[in-house]
Amino acid sequence: MKRIFIILLLGLTFVQNGIAQDDFAPEYSDVKNRINLKIMPLSLVHPMHHVRFGLEFISKKKLGFGVDVGIGNQGTFELPFRPDMLFSSTTWGRDYEYFEIKPEVKHLIVNKERFFLYSALELFYMQMGTTMKNNKFEEKETELIFAYDQAELSRKEYGFHAKIGFNLIAGPFNFDFFGGIGLAKRKIDYSNIVNPQKYDYEYHDEWFTPYLHEQNRNVLHFTLGFKIGYTLIEY
Numbered sequence: 404m405k406r407i408f409i410i411l412l413l414g415l416t417f418v419q420n421g422i423a424q425d426d427f428a429p430e431y432s433d434v435k436n437r438i439n440l441k442i443m444p445l446s447l448v449h450p451m452h453h454v455r456f457g458l459e460f461i462s463k464k465k466l467g468f469g470v471d472v473g474i475g476n477q478g479t480f481e482l483p484f485r486p487d488m489l490f491s492s493t494t495w496g497r498d499y500e501y502f503e504i505k506p507e508v509k510h511l512i513v514n515k516e517r518f519f520l521y522s523a524l525e526l527f528y529m530q531m532g533t534t535m536k537n538n539k540f541e542e543k544e545t546e547l548i549f550a551y552d553q554a555e556l557s558r559k560e561y562g563f564h565a566k567i568g569f570n571l572i573a574g575p576f577n578f579d580f581f582g583g584i585g586l587a588k589r590k591i592d593y594s595n596i597v598n599p600q601k602y603d604y605e606y607h608d609e610w611f612t613p614y615l616h617e618q619n620r621n622v623l624h625f626t627l628g629f630k631i632g633y634t635l636i637e638y
Contacts, residue, residue, distance in 0.1 A: 433516045437461045439577060441632040446473060451531055453501045459632065467509035467521060473529075475501035496534035503529040507566075516572070523566040525583065525626070531558045539602055540593050543617035553597040558614060562587030564626045579630040587624035591617055 439459040446455040453475025461467040477499045505527045513520040532555070539550045568581030591614060 434463045434514055434519075435637045436463050437634050438636040439632040439634050441469070441471070441579065441630040443471070443628060443630045445628045446475075451475065451501050453503070455503070457505070457630075461509070461511070461514075461519065463514070465511050465514075467511055467523075469507045469509070471503075471505040471507075473501065473503035473505075475499070496536065499531075499533040501529075501531045503527065518569065518571060520569045521567070523564075523568065523581075523583070525564040525566055525585075526562075527564065527587075528561040529559065532556065535593075539615065541616045542593075543619065548602040549596070549599045550602040551596050551599045553595075554593045554599075555595045556614060557590075557592045557594070559590045560587045560624070562624055564624065566626065570632075575634045577632040577634065579632060581629070582627045583625070585624045585626070587622050588620075589613065589622050590619045593617055 437460070439461065441457045441459055443455040446453050453473040455471055455473035457469055457471030459467065459469035477495065477497050505525055507523050507525040509521040509523045511519055511521050534553060535551075535556050536553050537551075538554070539548055540554070541548050562585055564583040564585035566581050566583030568579060568583075570580075571578045
């Protein structure tokens, strides 16, 4: 994990230098400074369903800044059919809670009135907790599988992404498409386990269902998606 912090420190140093240089960077003649409100529709169909929204500042020079916040709980989705059920059969407990925050710095490679291309450094922190019932998990210390009647699940992740993306701009609306790769520290724990029983089964799908495996390790982390934005202020 020390390597992750070293990379983050180098990245933040680069950002600081970029901000200083941005003061002297030439302005793009056909664009203005913009403050955008953004939402991410795909968060509604994510297995850890939540609502994600954010604010973004795009300068008429070389830099942009943004921060996204995601919030989710079962009360947010009191519907007969939830969108996330299209992609996941997991049923979280009634006490399900989700929170994330993602600050980001963008370097504007191309900055036009109707289009901009960017690279970005994104930091992120996520935590999720819920009560699981009648399920199974792999214990971290023994790597044995246990079935249980009820258990408390806790998941936390933090790290960074190096991203590239582009925005299509149509009047006050903009459409942000992006992808990236990074590193994360992932910690998944089960506690308060009711009636644990050893289960003769071996998991092979950790990539798609990491919550079934207790762990505390560094992992490759990917991001891919799109956001819909609306320009609140332009000057």
